[in-house]
Amino acid sequence: MLDLAQRALDRAAAGGAGYADARYVQTRHQEVSVKDQAVDGLTQDESEGIGIRVLVDGAWGFAASSAMTGPEVEATVEKALAIARASARVHHQAVDLGPPVVSRGRYQAAFEVDPFSVSLDTKVAILLEAEKAMRQAPQVRVAEASAECTHWRKLFVSSEGAEVEQEAYETGAGIECAAVDDDEIQKRSYPNSFGRQVGQGGWELVEAMDLAGAAPQVADEACTLLTAPPCPSEVTTVILDADQVALQVHESCGHPVELDRVFGMEAAYAGTSFMTPDLLGKLRYGSDKVTILADATVPGALGTFGWDDEGVAAQRAMLIDRGLFVGYLTSRETVTELARKLPPGSEWLPAGSMGSMRADGWGRIPLIRMTSINLEPGESSLEEMIAGTEKGILMRTNKSWSIDDRRLNFQFGTEIAFDVKDGQVGQVYKNATYAGITPDFWNSCDAIAGPAEWRMFGLINCGKGQPGQTMRVGHGAAPARFRDVRVGIS
Amino acid sequence: MSVISGNIDTRVADLRSVTDEALRLAPAKEAEVIIFHRDTALTRFANSEIHQNVAERDLTVRIRVVDAGRFGVASTNSVDADSLRRAGELALEAARRQPVREMTPPLAPPAEADPPPIDPATAAATPEDRASLVAIICADAEARGVSAFGALSTGINTYAVANSGGLFLAGPRTIANLQVATIAGDGHGYADRASIHFADIDAAAAGEEAIDKALNTRDAGAIEPGVYPVVLEEAAVAELLEYLSYIGFSGLAAEEGRTFMRLGEKITGASIHVWDDGNDPSGLPMTFDFEGVPKRRVELITDGVATGLVHDMASAVRFGVESTGHGLPAPNPIGAWASNLFIGGGNAGSKADLLKGIERGVWVTRFWYVNVLHPRQSLLTGMTRDGTFLIEKGEITRPIKNMRFTQSVMEALAGASAITRKQKLVAGSDYEFTQALMVPAMRLDAFNFTSVTR
Numbered sequence: 001m002l003d004l005a006q007r008a009l010d011r012a013a014a015g016g017a018g019y020a021d022a023r024y025v026q027t028r029h030q031e032v033s034v035k036d037q038a039v040d041g042l043t044q045d046e047s048e049g050i051g052i053r054v055l056v057d058g059a060w061g062f063a064a065s066s067a068m069t070g071p072e073v074e075a076t077v078e079k080a081l082a083i084a085r086a087s088a089r090v091h092h093q094a095v096d097l098g099p100p101v102v103s104r105g106r107y108q109a110a111f112e113v114d115p116f117s118v119s120l121d122t123k124v125a126i127l128l129e130a131e132k133a134m135r136q137a138p139q140v141r142v143a144e145a146s147a148e149c150t151h152w153r154k155l156f157v158s159s160e161g162a163e164v165e166q167e168a169y170e171t172g173a174g175i176e177c178a179a180v181d182d183d184e185i186q187k188r189s190y191p192n193s194f195g196r197q198v199g200q201g202g203w204e205l206v207e208a209m210d211l212a213g214a215a216p217q218v219a220d221e222a223c224t225l226l227t228a229p230p231c232p233s234e235v236t237t238v239i240l241d242a243d244q245v246a247l248q249v250h251e252s253c254g255h256p257v258e259l260d261r262v263f264g265m266e267a268a269y270a271g272t273s274f275m276t277p278d279l280l281g282k283l284r285y286g287s288d289k290v291t292i293l294a295d296a297t298v299p300g301a302l303g304t305f306g307w308d309d310e311g312v313a314a315q316r317a318m319l320i321d322r323g324l325f326v327g328y329l330t331s332r333e334t335v336t337e338l339a340r341k342l343p344p345g346s347e348w349l350p351a352g353s354m355g356s357m358r359a360d361g362w363g364r365i366p367l368i369r370m371t372s373i374n375l376e377p378g379e380s381s382l383e384e385m386i387a388g389t390e391k392g393i394l395m396r397t398n399k400s401w402s403i404d405d406r407r408l409n410f411q412f413g414t415e416i417a418f419d420v421k422d423g424q425v426g427q428v429y430k431n432a433t434y435a436g437i438t439p440d441f442w443n444s445c446d447a448i449a450g451p452a453e454w455r456m457f458g459l460i461n462c463g464k465g466q467p468g469q470t471m472r473v474g475h476g477a478a479p480a481r482f483r484d485v486r487v488g489i490s
Numbered sequence: 491m492s493v494i495s496g497n498i499d500t501r502v503a504d505l506r507s508v509t510d511e512a513l514r515l516a517p518a519k520e521a522e523v524i525i526f527h528r529d530t531a532l533t534r535f536a537n538s539e540i541h542q543n544v545a546e547r548d549l550t551v552r553i554r555v556v557d558a559g560r561f562g563v564a565s566t567n568s569v570d571a572d573s574l575r576r577a578g579e580l581a582l583e584a585a586r587r588q589p590v591r592e593m594t595p596p597l598a599p600p601a602e603a604d605p606p607p608i609d610p611a612t613a614a615a616t617p618e619d620r621a622s623l624v625a626i627i628c629a630d631a632e633a634r635g636v637s638a639f640g641a642l643s644t645g646i647n648t649y650a651v652a653n654s655g656g657l658f659l660a661g662p663r664t665i666a667n668l669q670v671a672t673i674a675g676d677g678h679g680y681a682d683r684a685s686i687h688f689a690d691i692d693a694a695a696a697g698e699e700a701i702d703k704a705l706n707t708r709d710a711g712a713i714e715p716g717v718y719p720v721v722l723e724e725a726a727v728a729e730l731l732e733y734l735s736y737i738g739f740s741g742l743a744a745e746e747g748r749t750f751m752r753l754g755e756k757i758t759g760a761s762i763h764v765w766d767d768g769n770d771p772s773g774l775p776m777t778f779d780f781e782g783v784p785k786r787r788v789e790l791i792t793d794g795v796a797t798g799l800v801h802d803m804a805s806a807v808r809f810g811v812e813s814t815g816h817g818l819p820a821p822n823p824i825g826a827w828a829s830n831l832f833i834g835g836g837n838a839g840s841k842a843d844l845l846k847g848i849e850r851g852v853w854v855t856r857f858w859y860v861n862v863l864h865p866r867q868s869l870l871t872g873m874t875r876d877g878t879f880l881i882e883k884g885e886i887t888r889p890i891k892n893m894r895f896t897q898s899v900m901e902a903l904a905g906a907s908a909i910t911r912k913q914k915l916v917a918g919s920d921y922e923f924t925q926a927l928m929v930p931a932m933r934l935d936a937f938n939f940t941s942v943t944r
Contacts, residue, residue: 033823038591041821042584044564046577049548061617062544066567079545083531086617087540090625120587128589142746144823180747185866265536267639268671271858271875274944363546400861402894404873409894409943411871413863431864433871435894435941466641466669467532467544489863489896489940 004073005157008052011077013159017054017084019097020077021158023309024050025362030116033146034127037135040144042120049362054080058094059087064363096336098352100160103313107306109168110299111202115149118203123147126211127173133215134177139223141180146196147173147206154309162311170302170472172198172458173206175215179222186225186430188415190214192243193398198458198472199300221416224428231417231432233488237392238434239385239481242449244414245375246457246475247398252438253285253292254373254473256407257319257327258356258464259334261368269466271405274438275325277341280348283325286442289378289480292320294329296355296371301474302458303371305358310366312355319373323443329356329368360469367465372456372474378448382479385447392420393487395432411435434487441482449478501527501648502660508569509652512553515571516578518585520556522597522653524780524819525549525660529613530645533620538628538638543617553577554820557585559594563820595803597653598813603784605661606768606775612664612688613646619688620644627670627697636679636701640670644688651782659778665924667917670696671876672704677889679703680855680876682725684917684926686774703855703877710889712942713880719851719905720937721844721881727833728916728927729857730870730899731764735828735925737865739766739790740816741805742825750868750900751796759904763834764791766800768815773830773915774926778815785815790828794904800826818923829918832928836909844908844933845884852893852939853879853886868899873943893939905935 005022012020026048033041050073051064061084065076127145134143153167174196176189191197191209199205240248256273260266275283286292296304296314305314310332319327330338332353342349357366386394400413417432418425436444454476462471505525512523531545552565555578562584564577620642631638643666650660666688672679681699683691722730738749750757768776768785778784781803789797801809802817805826816826838844845853855877863869874892881887910930918925 033821035823037589039560039588040823042562042588043821044562044577044580044584046565046573047550047567049567059540060543062542064544064546064548066548076547083543083545083617086533086621087543089618089621090535090538090540090628092539120584124587124589178746178748185748263537264637264639264673265541267536267673268534268641268669363548365542365544400863400871402859402861402871402873404892404894404943405858405875406943409873409892409941411894411896411941413861433863437944466534466542467530467546467643486941 001155004068004070005050005155007070008073008077009157009159011074012052012054012081015077015081017056017081019055019159020053021156022050022052023362024155026153027361028151031146031148032123032127033144034124034131035144037128037132039124047361051359051362052077052080053365054084055095056081056084057088059084059091060095061087062365095333097332098336101311102161103307103311104163105306107166109200111169113203115169115171115203116151130175130211130215133212134175134219136216137179137219137223139179139181139226140177140219143177145175145211148196148198156309156311158311164307164311166306168200169202170198170200171202171205172196173209173211175211175218177219177222179226181226184226186222188218188222189397190218192457193415194461198302198460199456200302200304201300225416225430228428228430231429231488235484235486237389237481237483238485238487239389239392239394239420239479241396242453242455242477242479243397243457244395245477245480247401247412249292249373249375249475249477250459251401251403252407252410253319254370257329258368259328259330259338263334263337266464270464274406274408277338279325281324281326284323284443285320285325285439286323287445288322289445289448290320290323290442291376293318293374293376294354294356294371295374298372298456298474298476301372301456302472303474308355308357309359310353310357312353315354317354329370330354331357331368334368358471360471364467364469367469369471370462370473372476374476375448375478377451377454377478379450380447381449382453385479385481386420386425387423389420390422393429393432394418394420394425395434408438410438433489434485436485444483444485445480446483447481454478501662505648505650505660506658508551509650509658511571512551512574513652513654515575516553516555517582518555518557520597520654522554524552525650527648530643532641532643533617533624534641535624535628536639538632540621540624551577552819553581555581555585556594557582559591560585560588561594561820593807595807597655598657598782598803600656601659601782601784603659603777606663606777607686607771608662608664609687612644612666612686615644615688623691623693626693630694630697631672631701634701636672636674636704638670638672638697640668642668651778651780653782657782659782661777663774663776665774665917666691668693668696670700672700674704675708677704677708678876679707682916684915707877707889710891712891715893715939715941717936717938719848719933719935721851721853721931721933723841723855723931724914724929725856725916726854727929727932729860731831731833731927731929732918732925733860733862733870734868734899735831737862739800739828740825741799741801741809744799745808748865750866751799753796755796756794757796758791758794758900759906760794761836761906761909762791762794762903765789765832766828766830767832768830770830773928774917774924776830779817780819781817783813783815783817788814800828802826829923829925833930835911835913835930838908838910841910841931844931845881848881848884851881853881863896870899871896892943894941895938896940897938902934902937906932907935908933
């Protein structure tokens with residue numbers, strides 16, 4: 001494969017490319033789902049191909065093909081070159097990638113049990129047991145359990161001399177059920193919504209979940225929700241459990257610090273950002289309890305790798321430092337662009353890309369994507385936060401999410417909520433929502449749970465780009481408390 | 491065979507040879523083969539210059555085998571005999587690891603479906619062709635002090651479905667899709683065009699529409715959240731319809747109790763007529779589904795009454811009806827998918843006519859980040875975007891800041907008091923199977939805005 005990739009670079013150079021990279025990606029994916037005590041789906045997918053990115057006259061071209069032959073790869077390079085020449089027709093400023101990146105090496109993510117070595121019989125049995133346990137609750141109309149595993153292998157080479165190989169397993173599972181009566185439908189899931197919780201690692205991640213053990217409570221809560229009162233509409237204290245904090249971090253911090261968004265590269269689709277470069281070092285994004293990092297080095301997280309898809313080494317970068325906005329998710333190109341926007345010698349200009357360029361498979365270009373965006377743990381605990389709350393609502397597990405195109409106005413819903421009164425958790429509420437404006441919300445944070453309750457979540461459906469790309473990202477989060485938050489729907 | 495290429499007839503013949511080979515190598519008596527061949531390109535621009543410009547060619551073969559009532563699926567994007575054989579074996583392995591099912595939907599019987607109309611010019615559009623249109627938009631924007639952003643995609647996707655019962659259907663689909671967003675200071679605008687014909691994409695007109703809107707939305711002020719009459723442009727209507735389809739038009743959604751569709755009951759206003767028709771050439775036609783069933787027109791909501799659901803082979807068996815030709819590739823947890831949706835037009839001659847009689851209301855260009863709060867109530871939330879205006883005494887008077895809505899769509903459509911005669915084609919979200927939404931603009935008498943952004 002290295003020969004084909006190198007051949008692509010040679011052809012690109014001969015065709016006039018000032019820079020070129022070639023990225024071969026091979027993926028193997030298995031997914032098992034059960035429903036109604038039957039296997040609802042069992043798929044095994046394999047895909048490979050090569051994507052070639054070239055700069056000609058300072059403008060980008062990219063082409064990709066699944067046909068892994070020399071002539072087809074060369075034809076793909078020619079297509080990329082022609083596309084780049086067309087780009088140059090409507091292009092003002094030559095792309096500047098900054099200093100060369102010449103990474104070389106190999107990355108293998110840690111795992112204990114190869115998930116593809118576990119028999120399908122075992123996987124199906126685990127899922128059927130969990131699904132059956134949820135069905136014991138009489139009002140559960142739909143119960144589902146699923147597991148998945150992926151193995152990916154990547155080779156990246158560039159005309160600057162970078163050559164890196166990487167591979168990892170990603171494995172996960174989850175259960176969910178819907179309870180239904182004449183008037184209502186309510187859903188609960190475990191260990192996370194969006195189908196399942198996935199991490200970088202092997203089958204040991206699924207074994208640790210104890211899906212069947214969690215199933216009765218999941219089903220009971222779904223049934224309880226059917227007759228629960230709706231979340232009141234008021235301004236109150238909100239305590240978010242860690243799974244909802246992860247989603248809050250994703251939407252209201254992870255996306256607005258993507259520097260391509262800030263520069264308008266996503267304006268037509270995903271939108272822009274309120275976190276503009278002039279606010280670096282000035283915007284009080286959150287309270288002094290709030291520190292958020294982008295960390296591509298955390299073992300086991302979905303956003304962890306050796307090098308990004310530009311060959312830049314994985315890094316740990318500060319985004320929000322004790323409430324102050326200090327950094328972005330970057331690419332090579334956007335860092336040089338940032339240098340043109342900041343005053344000379346600005347302390348907020350990074351030395352180079354912090355390495356967040358990733359592509360969805362071989363057929364799409366790398367974009368700035370979240371790695372693992374983590375809210376650092378605080379010093380409190382969920383128990384302590386509840387005990388210290390005179391009146392409020394505890395919300396758990398995301399159900400709906402919506403935020404404006406500048407990432408300011410958000411409204412999120414959770415599967416379940418609980419009344420908190422005089423330091424005690426009380427009755428269940430259904431259809432819980434909370435809303436706010438991003439910096440106001442984070443500035444109202446007065447407590448974050450400590451390391452003992454900090455967990456890494458894997459989000460597998462982050463969408464961005466045109467054509468659309470789906471990325472898998474990590475979020476470390478702990479329960480947190482926020483004051484004076486609008487809840488419910490008025 | 492390394493790749494599928496050549497003209498349309500050659501493509502279909504090539505696909506037939508792959509499905510024949512895959513079926514021959516399948517290790518089971520009952521098998522189904524689906525091929526997706528994608529040959530697409532997209533030119534993306536930002537700050538009035540092309541910044542991303544891509545092309546992708548891929549062919550995926552998806553094999554479903556049925557063994558003693560159970561089925562398994564495997565896919566590969568290699569078409570050599572070894573890869574096809576391995577995919578068949580993996581699918582069989584998957585099938586045999588399952589408990590026997592009480593009821594398995596049969597494979598679709600042999601059928602015929604006319605190939606949908608396509609445009610070879612859309613399939614053959616070059617990077618230069620796309621750059622030429624983008625250049626028009628960017629130049630016009632720059633000349634008026636506006637920055638242009640957007641994407642123009644062209645290409646051809648070819649699908650084939652074959653099974654061991656003798657079915658073979660294949661058909662291409664060409665789509666040209668342009669989205670233009672514009673920024674002028676704090677003003678934002680938007681326009682879109684979609685067609686099977688590249689030549690139909692009027693970049694200059696779309697650019698002008700978006701540029702005007704950006705210039706007219708500068709210095710927006712906030713208004714109080716609350717219930718307002720609204721005029722929804724076509725993109726906003728399409729966004730709501732896309733979500734209705736997602737949550738409620740399938741037989742499976744009805745079985746699982748998660749839909750707002752109560753068949754036979756009046757669920758919204760009498761002026762609302764919604765149907766799905768994959769054969770209508772005014773949309774983005776696709777004449778058969780991913781189980782090889784020819785698409786039928788399905789009346790979903792007629793005069794405000796829920797009149798039909800779309801079915802795939804699985805839900806059709808359970809309902810005791812025939813599939814309507816809305817199946818997705820197996821396994822399919824979300825159920826049948828209405829992907830060629832229409833809302834009937836009304837009597838309003840233009841969008842400007844929709845303003846008449848509105849004392850104080852809101853004009854919405856499009857919605858953004860819509861999500862479901864309660865599927866049975868068709869309760870959605872989302873934001874306005876790229877052109878939100880205040881309407882006073884029947885006229886647009888000034889731009890306003892974007893607002894969040896939280897609204898039952900069926901309740902809102904019950905107040906549809908004016909609908910444009912003419913519909914517009916809006917291409918749905920850019921996923922694997924582009925949804926076509928042919929919709930009018932409309933006036934709704936009450937729409938609940940719950941907050942305003944900065």
